Amino acid sequence: MKKKRLHTIYRILFEYYGPQGWWPLKSLSGKEGFDKRGYHRGLYRYPVNEQQVFEIIVGAILTQNTSWKNVERTIDILMTERCLSLQSIASGRKSFLASKIRSSGYYNQKAKKLKKTAEFFLSNPLSGEKHYPEREQLLTIWGIGEETADSILLYAFKKPWFVIDTYTKRIFTRLGILSGNEKYTDVQQLFHSHLEKDVTMYNEYHALLVEHAKKHCTKKPICNGCPLKRYCHGYNIS
DNA sequence: CGCCAGGTGGGAT
DNA sequence: ATCCCACATGGC
DSSP, rough: OOOHHHHHHHHHHHHHHOOOOOOOOOOTSSSTTTTTSSBBOSSSOOHHHHHHHHHHHHHHHHHTTOOHHHHHHHHHHHTTTTOSSSSHHHHHHHHHHHHHHHHGGGGHHHHHHHHHHHHHHHHOOOOOOOOSSHHHHHHHHTTOOHHHHHHHIIIIIOOOOOOOOHHHHHHHHHTTOOOOOOHHHHHHHHHHHHOOOOOOHHHHHHHHHHHHHHHHHSSSSSOOTTTTGGGGTTTTTT
């Protein structure tokens, strides 16, 4: 029953908001399907080269507890100044990197996180048998926790790890499916066990939850017009 | 103005 | 193990 509900919610969100087209990779501006800042909208964008894989990894770290808008500005700067590469981030000065990523907030911490991550991928090249890192490996990197690891695995490497964030917890607590005090692994287990193991659906579902949390299930919820209204108990609204 | 944003690591209990 | 806090900019 819960199994069906999780998929029903997915279907409703998909019908209401439409496909989200994550990961929002930056690309050349002026093309069809790209907004004025040059970000891709509306179609799936899995990385096609190492450069784009790294762009997702950097974005996943920069967006920690930070709005994506702030991160877009930072990615713009890093690309324009040719600083968005493993080598540049790993070998450049931390203070220099911090000055470039200022607009994403926590810039000293994130500069350290980015350097640690770049160093990791330089010393663990993705070649031969392994074209992707193991989750446990990612979690050993200073600055990469569970959500960031899963974002990287799902969006950069197409591995079926459902991404859990505060939005996911907020939405499913209000729906009455979570109590609100579950740990990351508990919540992820719920999705993994009740949903088909499908990378594209995991991709879309998480992106839809982010969109829903921004449009309706905000901290102060806007329940008027909410597509999930008839399924929602409104638990834990503060 | 105050609150919020696609968390994480470190230190105290 | 679990709670609490620092980290920081930009948008509304």
